[in-house]
Amino acid sequence: MNWLLVACGGAIGASLRYGAGLIISKPHSLFPWTTWSINILGCFLAGIFFAFTQRYPVLQNETRLFFMVGILGGFTTFSSFGLETFQLIRQGQLPLALAYTVSSVVIGVIFLAIGFYLFQMILSSK
Template sequence: MNWLLVALGGAIGATLRYGTGVLLIKPIGIFPWTTWWVNVIGCFLAGVFFAVSQKYSFLQSEARLFLMVGILGGFTTFSSFGLETFQLLRQGHSAVAFSYAISSLVIGVIVLGLGYYLFQSILKFDA
């Protein structure tokens, strides 16, 4: 049942992300405003859900899987990143929070670049 909750929520979140991208005006330039706004909205909603779930414990089980892991996970994974960093800071683990944030960004970009260039070279080799 948990898998189904996550899958259904993920489908809803991905659809919402697509719809948000369609509705937002695409400004001229290279800054990814659509993704930026989706991530900001996702973090805001994760904060709202986290606060509400602290008050209503029934939101910490199946509802969390559906709403946080499913819908917000499908909408944006950045919301999970923001929430985890916030929780670390809230718990007084500032060094871990900053290490997590910086390493997520740096390692993510490095791995993205490695995957891009590796597959770019493989695809050129096959051509």
């Protein structure tokens, strides 16, 4: 059942992301406004949902899977990253939160580049 909740939510989130991209798109801008806007909105919605789960713990199970993992996960994984960072800060783990933030961004971009160039080399050798 949990897989179905995540899958249905993911389909909704991905569809919402696609639709938002069509609405927000700024084709002549160098700054990636669409992704930025979606990530910021996703973080805002994750914050609202997190506040609700603190007040109503019953929302921490199936509803969390459907909304946070499914819908917001399909909309943006940045919302999960933002929530996890915020939780570390709330727990007084500021150095760990900073390490998580910086390493996620820097290592993520490095691995994206490695994957890109590695796959380019494989394709060009054929």
